[in-house]
């Protein structure tokens with residue numbers, strides 16, 4: 236199964252952000268890093284795919300066009316982890332996962348409990364299950380949000396900066412989990428600002444600039460001095476280290 240994004244447009248009432256976006260097919264089983272500077276349209280694109288913003292054009296996952304699909308049917312196929320986790324939710328972690336699963340439907344109470352526990356175990360946060368969401372640290376909340384997004388076993392997982400509040404160990408464990416989910420057949424799209432994480436963990440990179448596709452391809456083909464200068468206005472380069480991993484070096488801002 237592939238995701239085919241074709242002439243997609245989405246944005247806000249007076250601000251069209253993503254215009255006429257067509258992307259080469261994204262294959263199931265891949266981790267795709269969605270890069271681009273602040274305000275490039277990364278969150279807008281994920282929200283358009285998730286049905287949280289109106290969109291036109293098409294985004295076909297296999298035979299199913301996500302655009303225009305009813306919310307519940309879309310949520311079954313697509314797990315969305317937002318960039319900002321809402322405050323003031325008076326639920327326990329476990330209840331919040333059950334609520335996410337109920338929003339998808341088609342799971343009875345016992346199944347929902349099993350799936351919620353499985354998702355929390357998978358992210359290694361089962362001990363947080365009975366804690367109130369509002370009492371958690373920023374990083375713990377982010378891990379819960381990740382568990383909510385994966386609980387329904389979606390074919391397409393859209394993660395908006397899932398590592399922004401995490402310490403290095405948890406950043407790596409989220410990326411490793413993303414790779415595992417892809418190995419099990421999901422397509423995982425991850426918005427990242429950490430270019431080192433993207434270079435190290437993604438199969439493919441999409442770069443957005445001003446709401447349009449700047450580049451798409453393998454990390455080594457996309458992350459280079461020119462892209463860093465043209466997209467991020469920074470002076471830097473990418474190279475392979477002794478272990479063969481692509482690493483990114485930032486030297487400073489381009490004047």
Ligand SMILES: Nc1ncnc2c1ncn2[C@@H]1O[C@H](COP(=O)(O)OP(=O)(O)OP(=O)(O)O)[C@@H](O)[C@H]1O
Pocket residue numbers: 247248250252271272273274275276277278279280318
């Ligand atoms: N609710 C909104 N109403 C109107 N414009 C918005 C709204 N949310 C975002 N925008 C605008 O849409 C554009 C794209 O924003 P978006 O959040 O998609 O960028 P992003 O690439 O995810 O940025 P960042 O890396 O800063 O999170 C920006 O110009 C932003 O100001």
